[in-house]
Amino acid sequence: MFQLVWNGLFVGAFYALVALGYSMVYGIIKLLNFAHGDLYMLGSFIAFVILGATTGLFGIGSIPILLLVLLITMLLTGGVGVMIERIAYRPLRTSPRLAALITAVGVSFTLEYAVRQIFGASPKVFPIRLSGSPIDVFGARITMPQIILMLVAAVLMFVLQRYVMHSREGRAMRAIALDQKASLLMGVNVNKVISRTFFIGSALAGAAGVMAAAYYGTIDFLMGFVIGLKAFTAAVIGGIGNLYGAMIGGLVLGLLESFGTHFLGGQWRDVFAFGFLILFLVFKPTGILGERVVERV
Numbered sequence: 157m158f159q160l161v162w163n164g165l166f167v168g169a170f171y172a173l174v175a176l177g178y179s180m181v182y183g184i185i186k187l188l189n190f191a192h193g194d195l196y197m198l199g200s201f202i203a204f205v206i207l208g209a210t211t212g213l214f215g216i217g218s219i220p221i222l223l224l225v226l227l228i229t230m231l232l233t234g235g236v237g238v239m240i241e242r243i244a245y246r247p248l249r250t251s252p253r254l255a256a257l258i259t260a261v262g263v264s265f266t267l268e269y270a271v272r273q274i275f276g277a278s279p280k281v282f283p284i285r286l287s288g289s290p291i292d293v294f295g296a297r298i299t300m301p302q303i304i305l306m307l308v309a310a311v312l313m314f315v316l317q318r319y320v321m322h323s324r325e326g327r328a329m330r331a332i333a334l335d336q337k338a339s340l341l342m343g344v345n346v347n348k349v350i351s352r353t354f355f356i357g358s359a360l361a362g363a364a365g366v367m368a369a370a371y372y373g374t375i376d377f378l379m380g381f382v383i384g385l386k387a388f389t390a391a392v393i394g395g396i397g398n399l400y401g402a403m404i405g406g407l408v409l410g411l412l413e414s415f416g417t418h419f420l421g422g423q424w425r426d427v428f429a430f431g432f433l434i435l436f437l438v439f440k441p442t443g444i445l446g447e448r449v450v451e452r453v
Contacts, residue, residue, distance in 0.1 A: 159296035160414045166302055168410020169309040173364040174387035175394070175402040176316065177237075177357025183333040183397035184353050187245060187256050191263035192361055193384015197377065199233045199362025200282070200369035201271055207283040218284050219304065226308070226366050230359035237358025238351050246347070264384075272377040279376040282369040305367045312363060313403055316356065320399060329353060333397070382426070389433045395443030404444055 174196050181189045203225050244263050248256045286301035320326035328349045331339045340346050368383075369375045386409060394405025409429060416428035436443075 158294045160418055161411065162293075162296050162298060162302075164411035164414030165407055166306060166410070167413060168390075168407035169306055170364045170368055170383070170406075171387050171390045171409050172403045172406025173309055173312065173360045174383060175390040175406045176313070176399060177361050178388055178391040179394075179397055179399060179402040180329075180353050180357045182391070183399075184329060184350055185245075185249065185336075186253070188260065188388070189245075189357075190257070190260040190384065190388075191240065191267060192357065193380040193382075193387060194264050194267040195233055195237060195358045195361040195380070196365040196368075196383055196387075197271065197375070197380030198236060198267060199229050199365030200375040200379065201275060201280075201377075202232050202362065203229045203366040203369060204275075204280060204282060204375060218286065222284055222286070222366070222370055223308075226363055229362050229366050233362025233365075234355035234359035237354040237361075240358075241351055241354040246350075264381075268377050268381070275377065277377065279374045282373050282375055284370050285373040286370050301371060305371060308367065309364075312360060316360070317399065319356075325349070325352060386429060389429060391443075392433065393436055393443055395445040398443070398445045401443055401445035408444070 174193060177192045177195070178189065181187055181192070206225050206228060207221075240263055244259050245256060248259055286305070288300040290297035290299050320329060328339070328344050329352070331342070331344060332346055332349055336346060364383075365375075365380070368379075387406070390405035390409045391402050392405070393408055394401030394403065396402075409432075412432055413425050413429055417425045420428060
C-alpha cells in the first residue's frame with residue numbers, strides 16, 4: 157500500500173508542476189493553453205542540448221549539474237512562454253475564445269514538429285540518468301533520486317505559493333484574475349503581469365520536463381502531448397484557476413493512476429485516468445477546490 161501511495165505521489169508531483177501553468181494562465185486570461193504540455197517537452201530538449209554541449213567541462217556530481225541545468229532551462233523555457241504569449245495569444249485577447257483555443261493547438265503542433273525537424277523522430281537518451289540503490293521504507297522501495305526530485309518539486313510549489321500569495325506582483329496577478337478591467341483602471345500593468353504569469357508557468361513545465369528526463373532517461377518530441385492532457389485533467393480535478401487545486405489535482409491523479417495500474421494493469425492506466433475525469437466532470441464540474449461562477453447580467 158505504501159509503495160502504491162509513494163509511486164502515485166511521485167508521478168503526481170510532475171503532473172502538479174505542469175498543471176500549475178494551466179491553472180495560472182486560465183485564472184488570469186481564461187485561456188486553455190494546450191501548448192503548455194509541449195513546454196514540458198521543450199524543457200527536456202533544452203536540457204539535453206545544454207548537457208551535450210558541456211559534457212566533460214565540469215568535474216562535480218550529476219545532482220549539482222542537473223540542478224544548475226534545471227535553473228537555466230527554467231529561464232529559457234519561461235522566455236519561450238513569454239514569446240508565445242506575445243506573438244500568438246496577445247493579439248487574440250479580445251477575440252472569441254475559440255480563436256485563441258485553436259491558436260493554442262497550432263502552437264502545440266508547431267513546437268512538436270519543430271523539435272522533430274531539429275532532433276529527429278527517434279527517442280534520445282538523456283545525458284544524465286539518476287539512479288540509486290533503493291531504501292526500504294515501510295515495505296516500499298524508495299530511491300534517493302526520487303526523494304531529491306520530490307523535494308525539488310515541493311520547493312518549487314512552495315516558492316510559487318509564497319510568491320503569488322505574499323508578494324506585490326502576486327497580488328497584481330490575483331487582482332487581474334478577479335477583474336482585469338478594474339485592475340487596469342487601478343494602474344496595474346496588465347500586459348506585464350500576464351507575461352510574468354506565462355513565464356512562471358512555462359518555467360515550471362520546463363523544470364518538470366528536465367526532472368522527468370533525468371529520471372526516466374529518454375526523451376522524444378511527443379512526450380509533452382499525453383502529460384499535457386493529464387496535467388489539464390489534474391487542473392480540472394483540483395479546480396482550474398486555483399493553485400492549490402492544481403497541486404492537489406496532480407497528486408490525486410497520480411494516486412488514481414498508481415492504484416488503477418495495480419488493480420487493472422498498466423495498459424488501463426490512461427483509460428482509468430481519463431474515465432475518472434469524465435465521471436468527475438459529471439458529478440463535480442467545478443473541481444475539488446473550484447467555485448461555481450455566477451455570470452453577472
